[in-house]
Amino acid sequence: MNVSGLLGYFATFAIAAGAYSIASLGLNVQFGYTGLYNFGIAAFFATGAYVEGIITGGPSMEHLGGFDLPVLVGVIAAMVVSAILAYIIGIPTLRLKGEFLGISSLGIAETIRLIITNEKWLAGGVWGLGDIPRPLGNLVGPKTYNWVYLGLVLAVVGIIYFLVQKIVKSPWGRVLKAIREDEGVAAAMGKNVYKYKMQSLILGSVIMAVGGAFYAHYVGYLSPESFRPLMGTFIIWAMLMAGGKGNNKGAILGAFVVWGVWTFTEFFVNYLPSGLASRAGYINAIFIAILFQVLIRIRPQGILGGE
């Protein structure tokens, strides 16, 4: 039995889940509180990751950057770039309602992914963007390091959770909830719905980009493949829905639960009879689907439910 190894793996698991939970909090601002269907999370997640990689990465001849700057600079740059991107995307799309916004944002995320794929000078194109350092990596050994980085990620999750809680409880947050419940009523109260939606989109996208930035250090190497809709967008939707939309604790819990189901089920398939072993991957996928189904049946409102 190998408890320290299990704990060591748990640290890396929690780093990934932490990065995802940041993105999930961002989606919660947009969908959970404002009712914006953003199916383009991958665009902002990727923007955050790539900006972080370009700013903090070592020098490269093949793409823009790396500027070898501190992590904090990278995160701030990721926030700024994603805010600008969200603003540009918001102008045409926020005039759309519900599912229409969803479809167009999905298209925009794919556009961003294809731009990253094709513009080699920008981010290495299909070659990917390598050489992303491990923040504070020189201080401790690799196994201990995961705990240090986990601490950093969880601190950021905590800060963002605290800020988002403050924001949604403020008068501004109440306007968002009013828009979610009934746009017409909010407009009748004299609120500029479009402006509030734009602010919510930008805030959520900036948070997603922070998640992407910390994801970049987790994988150490970025390629456009990481930001396909499944792993870049829909898994984060699953996290928020599982945890409970409109509930920030739920957004974080959902990220850990979904990523846990996604990863820990793989340990079971080791115990399959050898005849089935070659199909283990598919059996694992079915297992994940069944667990989600069960969750949706038992708790359609998410584990913690909404507010």
Next chain:
Amino acid sequence: MRKLFSASLVLALIIGLSVVGFSAEDTISIGTILPRTGALAAWGQFEGQATDLAAHQVNEAGGVLGKKLVLVHRDTKTNPTSGVDAANKLVNVNEVPVMVGANSSGVSLAVARAVAVPNEVVQIAVASTSPKLTTLEDNDYLFRTCPSDALQGIVLARLAYNDEGYETASTIYVNNAYGQGLSDNFEKAFEERGGEVLATVPYNKGKASYDAEIRKAAEGDPEVLMLLGYPENGNTILRKAIGTGAFENYMVADGMAGIPGVIEKVGAQYLEGTYGTVAQSPETKSLEYYKKGHEELFGFPPQRPAFLQNAYDAVILAALAMERAGEATGPAVKENLRAVAGPPGEEIDTSELERGFELIKEGKEIDYVGAAGQMDFDENGDVVSPFGILQVKDGEWKQIKVVD
């Protein structure tokens, strides 16, 4: 809520037990990180079997350091995030000294950067042909048993310029690491020789029409069109390009060369004389033994022409390196991998594994000859493999020569 709590407690208990599982002292584990599901599942399944076969043969030859070699398989789901997670499981929970995989270059590079290098675990990629793997800062923990695309680009350039005497060429390539790597390296090698590349045009998969790409590649009337892609859309492009009559000659790379459907779908009469290149497994004794062993163990022959034997070789090389090192740790394997893979020493193929282990125990040097080639790692952890030149003759792919 209480029901939910107790349910999750039970779940946690089951997970805990199944993660811990058995751990016997008399086994040595190697991990595999292969795409069992996702876009490359069609390869990962069979590569996994090839690694099983390798472990089986190592154990028949007496195992490693007197212990049984056990493989722990993990699924990359063909994406970097899950690949890094799978590798983290192997390194932390299973404490493997060596990981075999991944398949695609993007996953291999992420695993190397995020897991293998910082944790000092040797990673042997099996089908990642991107030239990026050569240049990655990896503290020498990343190896691969397949040749870099850089090589094939040079082979294509030599074929086009030196053998066929073309002075102008254009490329249409699939827009991923494979296609771009080939096109870039072909361009470089072709121009170094004195030729001129008029246009390099990427194409994206699954488009309805490729007329624009073909028109762009045809500008300036190149003597030859290099189509560097996969049959999926490559067939359409080839057929269309022939229809326009803009090009006299065509060449393809290993994505399409040697694949029978290409000729049928495009039309044999139009492709007559067209050249193609493929990474060639030389007919080593190991290859025969691998094919025979595959048939015996699974009841059917290897299901893919390439990369399966690369996975097979990776496992055996890792086992030999551990034996020579005298211990199963990443740094020790890294120090010994080149010694068992390349000269000097007696050449050992997979049918003589037992003898190979004996020689190592006696303190003698060996030189492993794999099922996918000589397997001599260079200073970047790359291997060189010969390429076969194919030509369409009478509606079939015929191999005309093998070049190094």
